[in-house]
């Protein structure tokens with residue numbers, strides 16, 4: 001099939017970017033979206049032009065590297081005729097009609113500066129995790145499997161929340177560039193588990209504080225994040241974060257006496 | 258933002274029920290308007306309660322506008338300023354027109370509240386409706402809504418409030434942590450629309466009935 005592309009080209013963070021048109025022949029429906037871009041880059045390289053820079057690693061929907069905005073939808077899967085909840089690398093060209101025009105732009109948010117073309121710097125999400133998205137445990141012999149008990153519903157919720165791959169689509173989709181879905185996924189994950197309890201209060205205070213300091217926007221309950229999340233992290237996670245945050249205001253943790 | 262907004266919503270609902278008294282009779286309305294000045298009277302002298310109430314309300318309005326300014330600035334910066342994507346699709350059912358225009362409906366509400374207070378509380382005489390006529394406080398309401406210009410202004414303002422509340426009400430509950438499941442969200446959003454609609458119609462019934470001379 002033949003595809004028309006409008007791709008965001010931007011040399012570096014300082015330069016203004018713009019959309020450039022390409023047309024690409026010989027695309028097969030079985031190609032993934034990234035393989036389609038590989039094909040384009042081969043042709044560009046042969047012509048002696050600069051290939052389009054984009055990020056990828058696992059190409060199986062688990063590392064979170066590959067996200068781009070496709071026809072106005074982060075990862076693209078929710079914008080095609082038969083929606084698929086997945087990452088850019090797991091979206092296939094059969095989702096697009098022959099001869100269609102596809103616009104590809106990078107994540108755009110204050111906290112995600114564009115490095116080149118479709119690649120943005122998502123390390124702000126790592127800073128949020130560093131601020132509290134962990135638990136502290138002593139290493140040593142593995143504990144007994146049944147030593148710590150947890151009810152099934154809680155462990156399921158923790159597991160579902162833990163599937164967040166840190167791709168940043170939620171930030172890209174949010175009209176405010178807010179990272180609340182991402183942060184709330186980690187808060188929910190650890191808040192459900194016994195191991196997450198000792199640091200629960202400080203965690204929410206620090207992660208939310210870090211988020212604001214990094215220049216992410218605030219949440220106004222629009223829901224675009226959950227609509228595009230490739231892992232189906234639900235909007236309810238944000239209310240879990242808010243409940244923990246409100247409760248933390250009445251706790252001593254984090255106060256200097 | 259959420260707490261002050263909800264206080265204002267509760268105030269609006271009481272205000273609306275109070276206004277509807279004019280449908281019963283002029284005496285009833287005047288009695289109610291007088292009652293507002295004497296609430297908790299044997300305990301507190303004169304209109305002390307009214308003034309305490311006004312202070313709390315003013316505090317809520319000031320805090321609400323302050324947080325609105327903060328959140329609007331943070332969000333504008335957060336998305337990276339103007340001109341973001343060349344195409345952006347809306348996919349969420351919660352991404353409503355009302356939700357996207359909170360700051361604008363808010364600004365219309367501020368302007369309206371200023372006019373409304375001048376008209377009925379601070380300087381009624383300047384609007385040609387003194388409140389010491391034969392019909393008392395109800396009299397100034399009749400004068401105001403005999404004029405179609407005020408009908409138009411009130412319809413616009415109530416539409417703005419209706420939009421603001423139709424997102425704000427559910428959003429406040431979500432901010433306070435009440436959005437616990439997909440079903441809860443549906444219920445909260447339905448309540449939000451209902452409160453918006455009740456406020457819209459509840460406030461506009463008396464002006465329209467007065468304008469068309471159904472009550473006089």
Ligand code: HEM
Pocket residue numbers: 219220221258259260261262263265266269318321322325326328329356359360362363364366367418421422424425426428429432
């Ligand atoms: C005085 C002028 C007003 C301004 C400038 C204003 C502005 C705003 C803004 C910018 C927001 C945040 C938008 C968002 O969450 O997307 C908001 C939220 C809200 N407003 Fe207002 N507003 C005003 C009056 C009112 C009134 C009269 C009410 C009561 C009926 C009200 C109830 C709410 C509620 C409940 C929220 C949601 C809070 C949350 O999501 O946490 N506002 N307002």
Ligand code: SF4
Pocket residue numbers: 163164165166167168169170171181182185225228229230231232233
């Ligand atoms: S919450 Fe979803 S969209 Fe956001 S970073 Fe995690 S996986 Fe990506």
Ligand code: FES
Pocket residue numbers: 055056057058059060061062063064065066067087088089090
């Ligand atoms: S490349 Fe790893 S998720 Fe797409």
